Amino acid sequence: MTARLLEGKFFANAIKEEAGRRAAAFEEKYGVVPGLAVIIVGEDPASQVYVRNKRRSCEKVGLYSREVALPADTPKEKLLSIIDELNADPKIHGILLQLPLPKALDPYENEFLNRIDPAKDVDGFHPVNVGRLVIGEPGLTPCTPAGCMKMLELAGIDIDGKNAVVIGRSNIVGKPMMLMLMKKNATVTVCHSHTQDLPSVTRRADILVAAVGRPHFVTADMVKPGAVVIDVGINRIAPKKLVGDVDFDAVKEVAGAITPVPGGVGLLTVAMLMDNVVRAAEMQQNNK
Ligand code: NAP
Numbered sequence: 001m002t003a004r005l006l007e008g009k010f011f012a013n014a015i016k017e018e019a020g021r022r023a024a025a026f027e028e029k030y031g032v033v034p035g036l037a038v039i040i041v042g043e044d045p046a047s048q049v050y051v052r053n054k055r056r057s058c059e060k061v062g063l064y065s066r067e068v069a070l071p072a073d074t075p076k077e078k079l080l081s082i083i084d085e086l087n088a089d090p091k092i093h094g095i096l097l098q099l100p101l102p103k104a105l106d107p108y109e110n111e112f113l114n115r116i117d118p119a120k121d122v123d124g125f126h127p128v129n130v131g132r133l134v135i136g137e138p139g140l141t142p143c144t145p146a147g148c149m150k151m152l153e154l155a156g157i158d159i160d161g162k163n164a165v166v167i168g169r170s171n172i173v174g175k176p177m178m179l180m181l182m183k184k185n186a187t188v189t190v191c192h193s194h195t196q197d198l199p200s201v202t203r204r205a206d207i208l209v210a211a212v213g214r215p216h217f218v219t220a221d222m223v224k225p226g227a228v229v230i231d232v233g234i235n236r237i238a239p240k241k242l243v244g245d246v247d248f249d250a251v252k253e254v255a256g257a258i259t260p261v262p263g264g265v266g267l268l269t270v271a272m273l274m275d276n277v278v279r280a281a282e283m284q285q286n287n288k
Contacts, residue, residue, distance in 0.1 A: 003229070003255040008267030011151045015271035020061045022278045026285070027062075034281035035064035036094040036122065036273070037086045041079065042072035042102040051098055053270055061274045064091060072102040079105065080115055087117040093281035094122035096273070119284050122276040125172065133179050138283075140276055145177035147268025148209065148230050149184070150275075157228055157257065159184040163204050167191045167218070167245070168211030173232055177209055198222070210245035218246040226256035232265050 027033050036058055040051050051067060058065035068082060086095045095116045101109055113121075118128035124142040132139030152159060164186035168174035174190060181188045191201055202208055202222040210218045211232040223229060233245030244261030252258050259265055 003252045004257040005252075006151060006155055006228075006230075006257050006259045006264065008151075008259065008264045011147075011154050012267040012271035014154055015147070015150055015268070016057065016061050016274055019063075019271070019274040019278045022282070023062050026278065026281055030285060032091070032281075033062070033064040034094075034278050035066065035092045036096065036277045037066045037068060037089070037092045038096045038098060039068045039070065039079070039082065039086075040098040041070045041074055041105060044100065044102075047098045047100070054096070054273060057270050057274055058277075063274060063277055066092065073104070076105060076108055076111075079112060083112060083115045087115075087120060093120060093284060094273075094277040095120045096123055119287070120280055122273060122280055123172075124176070124276070130171070130176075133176060136183060140280060140283075141180070142172050142176045143272040143276060144173050144211075144232060144265060144269045145180050146276075147272040148177065148232070148265060149180045150272065151230075151259075151265075151268055152207070152228070155257070157207070159186050159207065162186050162206040164188045164207040164209070165191060165202050165205035166209045166211065167198070167202065168209075168213075168232070170211065173211040177211065177232075181207070181209075212245045214245055215243045216245070216247040218251060220247065220250040220254045223251050223254045225254055227254075229255040229258045230265065231259050231261050234261060234266060 023034050038051050038054055040047055055065050086092050097112055113125045118126045121129050121140050124140045129139040133141055164181045166174050166177050169190050169192045178188050178190050191198055199222040203224050205227055207228045209230045213233055215235040215237050229246055229251055231244035231246040235243050237243055242262050
């Protein structure tokens with residue numbers, strides 16, 4: 001059997017088109033273009049690529065974007081004051097601090113993320129937004145799991161009552177993914193490095209989400225025939241070769257649907273960021 005291929009491009013385009021329509025309507029109604037500020041500290045090459053992609057996506061969708069590039073030796077207080085300025089800037093509706101931070105600032109990561117106004121927290125990492133997600137109140141949610149959920153919805157994949165297994169319990173992927181699936185009435189199991197007999201757990205999954213960070217970690221024998229397999233992993237195994245957490249070639253013969261890497265969830269993450277910027281602008285306007 002060959003699985004249905006869930007290509008990120010198709011779903012990402014649909015999400016961006018919708019975000020673009022809402023951004024245009026917002027501008028027409030309020031005379032302001034929804035705006036995103038991306039703060040990048042240091043010269044990490046991968047981060048520079050991500051920031052460039054975000055800027056291009058903003059241009060494509062019709063959002064205002066501003067890049068704040070700072071040297072790696074930026075003092076902590078300086079970065080905090082820049083976040084404060086962006087919090088107060090009416091042209092900016094969403095603020096994103098590109099991670100990872102340089103070594104000297106890394107220990108303060110949570111302090112920086114918590115300084116971002118929750119209303120502008122388009123990464124959905126602020127404890128206020130995390131709390132809202134836990135109790136099921138509307139808020140800004142992390143882009144990667146939100147993108148996976150949107151893809152399931154657009155692909156017409158039923159979640160209600162299904163067994164979902166998430167491998168990974170990080171704050172940015174695993175935990176919010178669990179909460180979002182639970183909200184849609186899946187029965188969710190979260191696995192991690194202490195889980196015993198992982199294959200016996202994953203084989204029960206109708207929907208299997210891999211967010212581990214290990215190349216080809218999910219093998220065909222771990223997948224229930226016909227399952228929907230979402231591969232969040234991005235692993236560089238050679239200078240120009242990215243692979244996911246799923247052994248794609250083998251698993252596609254067992255699964256009912258599968259996301260590729262590259263060209264899968266990564267594209268959805270950027271698309272959902274655009275959606276979150278527009279949503280942040282709308283929510284700020286509604287709360288005025
Ligand atoms: P992370 O913080 O390193 O978390 C990895 C999780 O995998 C942890 O919960 C860990 O368990 C679990 N794990 C590790 N070894 C395991 C094992 N042998 N069995 C079961 N679970 C195991 O990673 P992350 O930030 O969630 O990211 C995961 C992957 O997604 C990475 O490849 C990352 O690059 C990718 N990613 C992609 C996007 C995108 O846009 N597509 C966005 C974010 C992340 P413990 O908690 O017990 O350590």
